[in-house]
Amino acid sequence: MFHPKESSMTSTAPRTPHDPPAGPSAGPAVALSDVHKAYGATRAVDGVSLTVERGEFFGLLGPNGAGKTTLVEIMEGQRRADSGTVAVLGESPWPRNTALLPRLGVQTQASSFFVRLTAREHLATMAALYRCDSAAAERALASVGLTEQGGTRVDDLSGGQRQRLAIASALVHDPELIFLDEPTASLDPQARRSLWQVLRDLKGRGRTIVYTTHHLDEAEALCDRVAIMVAGRVAALDSPGRLIAAAGPTTRLLVPADRLTPEQARAMEGVDRVTEEGGSLVLETLAAGRVLAAVDAIAGLQGVQTRTASLEDVYLDLTGAGAADAPRP
Incomplete structure (x- = not known):
């Protein structure tokens, strides 16, 4: 004061x-x-x-x-x-x-x-x-x-x-x-x-x-x-x-878990990683359009959410495991 x-x-x-x-x-x-x-x-x-x-x-x-x-x-x-x-x-x-x-x-x-x-x-x-x-x-x-x-x-x-x-x-x-x-x-x-x-x-x-x-x-x-x-x-x-933008172009698609099985998701061309988060399957991809089309063909797009990188993703990447050893800019 x-x-x-x-x-x-x-x-x-x-x-x-x-x-x-x-x-x-x-x-x-x-x-x-x-x-x-x-x-x-x-x-x-x-x-x-x-x-x-x-x-x-x-x-x-x-x-x-x-x-x-x-x-x-x-x-x-x-x-x-x-x-x-x-x-x-x-x-x-x-x-x-x-x-x-x-x-x-x-x-x-x-x-x-x-x-x-x-x-x-x-x-x-x-x-x-x-x-x-x-x-x-x-x-x-x-x-x-x-x-x-x-x-x-x-x-x-x-x-x-x-x-x-x-x-x-x-x-x-x-x-x-x-x-x-x-x-x-x-x-x-x-x-x-x-x-x-x-x-x-x-x-x-x-x-x-x-x-x-x-x-x-x-x-x-x-x-x-x-x-x-x-x-x-x-x-x-x-x-x-x-x-x-520097964090990478990965897109995360959140699909209601009761609409798609992990095996079906992993079999889709362009899907790099599949995890479960709450009541959704999370599909990580660099080809969002192609994967969305595949999801639409199997389960429809109702309730599907699309998430691109955010500042939170950058922050968590920098402050997570090993971040303390990151080099100076």
Whole structure:
């Protein structure tokens, strides 16, 4: 949370969402070069180099313990890298850079709140710390769909509503660079999709978003590029579309198990592998059209599902058995 004592170095003029971003506009939003961070014998971050361009929606993916949180905390200036170089909006975030703090928005999974205040009062307090205009709290409430709960005390909000309030707290001062850690973790499907539009709108306004999530469909839908971390290293870095295309052209056909036997499936020309999944036979093939025609001739196509590769397939391949030994990119 931004400390009021630190805010004394910022301008006293109220900030509005129409103000242009402060500071130099050239160069990437984040630039990391050969960054290392160890805790004893554990290499939490092991030689990470990457850039996040201004206006980019950048996803940081990986299993628990892959080093994502440590890397993000280094970007935010909460932790010091053991070695390597770190630049955020053209400046070093460490030692704690008070001039940089108002340009950053941070939402964490374990956010702190003024729990005895209402949601609106909490955001008004946050806005005052950043010397924002008086309407900032109301805009932030509306941006995450909490206007109707603005008069509810924070400690009476549901878990999902608190999650949205945490995101509003990160957005209230209209930062240039926003760090979001599992922002939709506690949201129901409808609220989750609503927040997707909030994030797209922020990107449309030129804001840069660095985003961690375990919802791979979400990363595939929202992110311009993603970095998949394994054991402190970046195992893959590209757009979701290019990562998926590189994963291979295999198609999986899911056929209701009562319509086709495994023996019939294996006998079809073009079927490379047959497995069982739930109540379906899964036929893997590089010749989907030919196999679909064969399935239609035997069992019909009603209830048959076709699945191509997804970001989840890429992720599971990289983070599965042996992934820890994958070479650096």
